[in-house]
Structures are given as C-alpha cells and as structure tokens.
Amino acid sequence: EPEVTQTPSHQVTQMGQEVILRCVPISNHLYFYWYRQILGQKVEFLVSFYNNEISEKSEIFDDQFSVERPDGSNFTLKIRSTKLEDSAMYFCASTRSGTSGTYEQYFGPGTRLTVT
C-alpha cells in the first residue's frame, strides 16, 4: 500500500539555523499539507499546497516558513531561522485530486524537530 514518507525522522538544530524537512507524498496525490504537533498538544494545520502554489496557510506559517515542490516527487518545508518554539513533530499529508471523491488525508510518520 502506498505511503507518505518523511525524512529525516529526527532533526536536531541550533536556534537560528535553517532546516529543510522532506516529504514524498503518495504518487497520484495532488494536494499536499504540513501540520505540526508540539509535544502534548494537538495537531495544527500549517499550510496546504496545490498546483505549485500555497492554497491556504495558518497564522503560524509566517515569513520564516516556506514550502516547495522542487521535483515531481518531493515536497519540502523550510524553516529559515529556527526558534526554540519551533520544536515539534512535523507531519506531511497528501490527498488525491478534488474530483476523486476521496476525502481523507494520508499522513507520513513525521519528523521530530528539536531546536536547542
């Protein structure tokens, strides 16, 4: 069964450094998402992406965040200058096209980001 994959599984970085989190969505999916989960808290939406542009973003997704689909398979989240409060589990998700009738999003295993 196809899966969403994410790398790395755990990233440790120093405050102020740039990080790139990588995701490979399911191959026939066209809508992509990033969510995050701060330890002990609920999963929060960050951004959705379709047709090479951002569809929607939350207030969390400020100028230090960016997303990109650099090729036909990868979907990346970049944090330009990490802060301590960016420490969280970051989940990538994808879903099929709007005409497919499929409504659920499929999530990757997550990248745990620790900012020191």
Add this chain to the structure above:
Amino acid sequence: AQSVAQPEDQVNVAEGNPLTVKCTYSVSGNPYLFWYVQYPNRGLQFLLKYITGDNLVKGSYGFEAEFNKSQTSFHLKKPSALVSDSALYFCAVSRPYNTDKLIFGTGTRLQVFP
C-alpha cells in the same frame, strides 16, 4: 471558525468491553468528520470518515462512529475493545470540500486493560 472538542483526555476500558471516545464539533454548514489514530512514535492513521449519507459509518479495525447532527457529535465506538487498541485518538473536522485542511481535537488517550 471550525473547532473540535474531545472532552476526555483519557478513556480506560477493560478488554472485551465496548468503548466510546467522544467528539463534538462546531462548523458552519455540513461538516466532513474524521477519526485518526496515533500509535507511539508513528504518524496519524486514518480510521473512518463521515461525508454524507448514513449516520453510522464503519471504519478500520472494527471501529465505527455515529454522526449526530442535532448534538453536533461524532463519537467513536467499538463493540469489543482490544489491548492493541490502546493509542491516541484524534477527531478532526473540515469544511465540506474534499481538499480542505483538517482541524483536530486535542486527542483522547485510550487505554485498554487486559
């Protein structure tokens, strides 16, 4: 704005007994509703969804959920709990189009005791 409430941080149930994990929602219009499960150090796994139609929906691993529009609830149920069901369960809601973002509840930890 959409929101989801899961009023119980933890639900404890004995193996073999029925379980219920509660969820209420607030959204304008007809909601799309989802349940996801998270095992330790794993991602979110889709369990089931309500989009339209029959209020009782069946999903993976014997779980089901009942949509109640008047009570704005979507409680997750299983007739007979297994120890392996122990995990963190999240209810989520989206606006009624199928590529919308998910808004999650705070999660309910289900502990099934042997």
